Amino acid sequence: MVSRKLEISVGLFILSGLIAFCVLVFNVANVKVQSGNSTYQLKAEFNNIGGLKVRSPVKVGGVVVGRVSNIALDDRKLVPIVTLTMDKRYDHFAETSSLSILTSGLLGEQFIGLTPGFMDDDIEILQDGDKVDDTRGALILEDLIGQLLYSMSSKDK
Amino acid sequence: MNLIDSIANIGRSAIHLVMGLGRAGLMLWGAIVHVPNLRKGGPLLIKQLYVLGVRSVVIVVVSGLFIGMVLALQGYIILVDFGTEESLGPMVALSLLRELGPVVTALLFAGRAGSALTAEIGLMKSTEQLSSLEMMAVDPLRQVIAPRFWAGVISLPLLSLMFSVVGILGGHLVGVEWKGIDSGAFWSILQASVEWDKDILNTIIKSMLFGIVVTWVALYRGYEVEPNPEGISRATTSTVVQASLAVLALDFLLTALMFGS
Amino acid sequence: MQIMSQQSDINQSPLVEINHLGFNRGSRVIYEDISLTIPRGKITAIMGPSGIGKTTLLKLIGGQLTPEHGHVLFDGEDIHQLSRNALFETRKRMSMLFQSGALFTDMNVFDNVAFALREHSGLSESIIRKVVLMKLQAVGLRGAASLMPNELSGGMQRRAALARAIALEPELIMYDEPFAGQDPISMGMLVKLIRDLSSSLSLTSLVVSHDVDEVLEIADYVYVIADKKIIARGTPTELKQSNNLQLQQFLEGRPDGSVPFHFPAEDYQQELLRELD
Numbered sequence: 001m002v003s004r005k006l007e008i009s010v011g012l013f014i015l016s017g018l019i020a021f022c023v024l025v026f027n028v029a030n031v032k033v034q035s036g037n038s039t040y041q042l043k044a045e046f047n048n049i050g051g052l053k054v055r056s057p058v059k060v061g062g063v064v065v066g067r068v069s070n071i072a073l074d075d076r077k078l079v080p081i082v083t084l085t086m087d088k089r090y091d092h093f094a095e096t097s098s099l100s101i102l103t104s105g106l107l108g109e110q111f112i113g114l115t116p117g118f119m120d121d122d123i124e125i126l127q128d129g130d131k132v133d134d135t136r137g138a139l140i141l142e143d144l145i146g147q148l149l150y151s152m153s154s155k156d157k
Numbered sequence: 158m159n160l161i162d163s164i165a166n167i168g169r170s171a172i173h174l175v176m177g178l179g180r181a182g183l184m185l186w187g188a189i190v191h192v193p194n195l196r197k198g199g200p201l202l203i204k205q206l207y208v209l210g211v212r213s214v215v216i217v218v219v220s221g222l223f224i225g226m227v228l229a230l231q232g233y234i235i236l237v238d239f240g241t242e243e244s245l246g247p248m249v250a251l252s253l254l255r256e257l258g259p260v261v262t263a264l265l266f267a268g269r270a271g272s273a274l275t276a277e278i279g280l281m282k283s284t285e286q287l288s289s290l291e292m293m294a295v296d297p298l299r300q301v302i303a304p305r306f307w308a309g310v311i312s313l314p315l316l317s318l319m320f321s322v323v324g325i326l327g328g329h330l331v332g333v334e335w336k337g338i339d340s341g342a343f344w345s346i347l348q349a350s351v352e353w354d355k356d357i358l359n360t361i362i363k364s365m366l367f368g369i370v371v372t373w374v375a376l377y378r379g380y381e382v383e384p385n386p387e388g389i390s391r392a393t394t395s396t397v398v399q400a401s402l403a404v405l406a407l408d409f410l411l412t413a414l415m416f417g418s
Numbered sequence: 419m420q421i422m423s424q425q426s427d428i429n430q431s432p433l434v435e436i437n438h439l440g441f442n443r444g445s446r447v448i449y450e451d452i453s454l455t456i457p458r459g460k461i462t463a464i465m466g467p468s469g470i471g472k473t474t475l476l477k478l479i480g481g482q483l484t485p486e487h488g489h490v491l492f493d494g495e496d497i498h499q500l501s502r503n504a505l506f507e508t509r510k511r512m513s514m515l516f517q518s519g520a521l522f523t524d525m526n527v528f529d530n531v532a533f534a535l536r537e538h539s540g541l542s543e544s545i546i547r548k549v550v551l552m553k554l555q556a557v558g559l560r561g562a563a564s565l566m567p568n569e570l571s572g573g574m575q576r577r578a579a580l581a582r583a584i585a586l587e588p589e590l591i592m593y594d595e596p597f598a599g600q601d602p603i604s605m606g607m608l609v610k611l612i613r614d615l616s617s618s619l620s621l622t623s624l625v626v627s628h629d630v631d632e633v634l635e636i637a638d639y640v641y642v643i644a645d646k647k648i649i650a651r652g653t654p655t656e657l658k659q660s661n662n663l664q665l666q667q668f669l670e671g672r673p674d675g676s677v678p679f680h681f682p683a684e685d686y687q688q689e690l691l692r693e694l695d
Contacts, residue, residue, distance in 0.1 A: 006207050013211045017315025020322040021357075027251055027344075027351040028325060057349060109349070196536075270420070289520035293481050293534045293586075294509040 039086040040128035044099050049080045050138025051110045052101055058084050058112045065090040093126045094119050098134035110138060181377045181396035187298035188306035188365030202302035208311030209270045210287060216269055217262055221320035227329025228252060242338055250330030254356045258321035260408050266313055267400035271375035274305060275396040278379025279389040302376055309372030310336050317364035359415045368402050374400040433458045433590055433622045434479060439488035448474055450646040461616050461623040463637035466644050472626040476592045480514060481505050500599040510538055513588040521567040521578040528563040531582045538586060553588060556610060573604025589620045597629040604664040609636055630669050
């Protein structure tokens with residue numbers, strides 16, 4: 001009753017729909033298939049996280065090495081605590097490494113820049129659950145402008 | 158007397174409305190219950206997938222390409238003033254995935270496939286083919302309505318995914334090939350901002366619901382047609398109008414639910 | 419096989435019995451109080467002017483419409499009290515030839531005839547093929563098996579629909595205006611087919627029509643419906659001899675008589691002379 005040609009064209013239709021789905025998932029949303037073991041967690045305290053969001057990237061020299069997986073406020077110290085989920089492939093960061101919240105472009109989204117620290121015999125490698133101490137918070141544009149105005153007015157004197 | 162007449166009119170149209178909704182609901186239920194089975198329903202479903210899905214591919218793909226290109230061009234003109242033309246990627250991809258993909262595909266589908274559905278069912282009714290099925294002890298809901306309903310619900314998400322992909326490619330064509338945005342920047346910023354659960358899953362959910370609404374309206378309009386040529390042409394028009402309005406209204410609701418908070 | 423068992427109780431109870439049936443469409447009364455019986459193995463005809471709802475009567479018998487009051491008994495069972503499943507089972511024993519033919523436009527003639535067999539009989543495809551070819555041979559359309567319905571003439575469509583209607587070998591076949599809009603040759607073919615089918619398969623036939631000559635030629639018993647009720651009944655010879663004025667006007671096709679030529683209106687002269695306000 002149903003001709004072969006028709007069956008083939010319907011098959012192609014469904015196939016191309018599924019291909020479109022895969023293109024969207026893997027190329028556009030860039031989902032990486034990863035098992036639970038291939039990541040490790042780091043924590044860091046910042047004084048101000050600015051516009052940082054969950055899923056913001058963590059970059060080393062522009063290469064994405066992890067993502068922000070949680071943002072919370074420390075109950076006692078009342079400072080933001082950010083949890084980073086790092087890719088297991090990049091697990092050789094020394095504990096002297098520093099984190100800073102940067103902005104891509106003038107108005108772009110914010111991300112965490114990781115600057116690897118120096119290696120030495122008595123310095124350990126960051127492990128799962130470790131805390132990064134050396135952090136610099138987000139630059140707030142208003143503060144920056146305020147400082148600029150202040151320094152200009154003090155120069156005038 | 159006049160007042161009582163107009164009150165009676167309100168009452169009558171309310172009763173009509175409720176009865177119509179009831180019949181439409183029963184029809185939807187009948188269509189959902191009769192999921193096409195492999196032996197008898199399979200060939201019917203494949204045929205309808207061809208009629209509703211395959212035949213809509215060309216219009217959907219061509220529209221997707223052009224809409225993606227237009228979006229990119231307009232977006233570029235605005236973004237270049239702020240020096241953030243690299244954000245063109247996410248702008249095109251997010252507008253396509255979140256809104257334009259499901260909505261425009263559903264509107265095209267209502268015009269291309271929905272109207273054809275209504276006319277076909279209306280013709281089957283006016284030539285007594287539906288009555289004839291009933292007299293042959295075959296439920297028209299199972300034989301005629303259900304395969305078309307399911308074909309619509311399956312086709313629309315697939316079409317809408319194709320629309321978005323082609324649209325993003327169209328955006329890439331304009332942004333990267335023509336306006337000279339760096340290809341790497343285009344893709345990486347796009348990939349950083351599109352989320353699989355929030356954007357892609359929602360686009361599928363949206364277009365599935367639109368598929369239900371459009372096919373339902375088209376089938377109901379055909380099923381309840383006045384069996385004569387004027388009735389069929391009126392029903393075809395009202396399918397396109399009502400399905401389109403329903404899609405737009407539902408889209409607002411869904412957007413508020415998915416992205417509102 | 420079914421025919422044998424039928425033969426034994428033939429002439430006993432009628433196949434269809436309609437008792438005091440009433441039906442309204444909206445606020446319009448179609449039938450007030452109709453009672454009739456359709457005996458087994460005979461051709462019963464229902465005649466009447468257009469617009470009195472003859473098709474409605476067939477749909478009432480088929481259970482597609484529900485009456486205001488009264489009963490339709492098919493083989494002793496009240497059609498409108500049956501559950502949906504039982505009604506569908508009962509419908510497999512009856513079939514209906516629609517005025518338009520109602521062939522499925524997306525299938526060819528062969529598939530149309532095979533449709534009910536594939537749905538209900540559970541026979542293998544090779545047996546179905548043989549049955550379908552036999553039915554098509556009976557209506558003279560075996561050569562047209564692979565054509566689509568829109569490639570057939572009106573008369574051929576109706577014959578193909580007839581082949582489909584007898585595919586499941588029903589006990590009752592209802593013809594809705596089988597002669598309407600046919601040229602004399604197709605008319606002659608249909609008359610012959612209906613008569614042959616009725617006698618060879620010992621079908622019970624119900625013909626609804628306003629084509630007086632053809633109906634009187636083939637019917638065993640005729641009911642004439644007008645003004646929401648049955649105005650005459652009898653064999654064709656009895657009807658021809660009746661002195662009922664309304665009946666004679668209908669049978670002879672006189673333009674004026676007890677059924678007036680004019681739709682009710684105010685006085686002709688008065689309406690012509692009246693000035694517009």
